[in-house]
Each structure stands twice: as structure tokens, then as C-alpha cells.
Amino acid sequence: FATVSGSPTRRETEEITQIWWSGLKNALYDVNRFVIDDNRILLLLKDGSQAFEIKDFLVKQD
Known part of the structure; x- marks a missing residue:
């Protein structure tokens, strides 16, 4: 799961996470994205060994 900071609308969350x-x-990560709430998404990884690399990428996003 990932949370978009601030108070985005569902549409804003969709737009922001589409960029992510x-x-x-x-970067050749095999990942699927599902918006589950106004500010939360579920990322489904095909290769769990990449989870920490993806987490680091997401933490760096503004």
C-alpha cells in the first residue's frame, strides 16, 4: 500500500500515482496499481524482491 500525502481527491490520486x-x-518494474481510496493505492508486484527498491522510489516522490 502507498498513501499520497496531503488531502488529494480520488482523481488527483489517480493522476499522481499514474505518474509513479x-x-x-x-524502469522495468512489473507492477500494477489499484486506487483503493481517495489517498491510498495498492501496488501489486510480480517480483517481491523489488519491494524495497520500489519503496525507496516512492519515498523520494514529492
């Missing part, structure tokens, strides 16, 4: 998802896909 695109960056991860471009």
Missing part, C-alpha cells in the same frame, strides 16, 4: 506507475514501468 509510469516511472516504475519505464
Whole structure:
């Protein structure tokens, strides 16, 4: 799970996390994204060994 900081609307969360998802896909991570709340998403990883690398990427996002 990942939480978008602030108080984004569901649409804003979709837009922001689409950018994250695109960056991860471009870096060749096999990940799927599901918006589950106005500010929360579920990331489904095909390779769990990449979880910490993806977490580090997400923590660096503004």
C-alpha cells in the first residue's frame, strides 16, 4: 500500500500515482496499481524482491 500525502481527491490520486506507475514501468518494474481510496493505492508486484527498491522510489516522490 502507498498513501499520497496531503488531502488529494480520488482523481488527483489517480493522476499522481499514474505518474509513479509510469516511472516504475519505464524502469522495468512489473507492477500494477489499484486506487483503493481517495489517498491510498495498492501496488501489486510480480517480483517481491523489488519491494524495497520500489519503496525507496516512492519515498523520494514529492
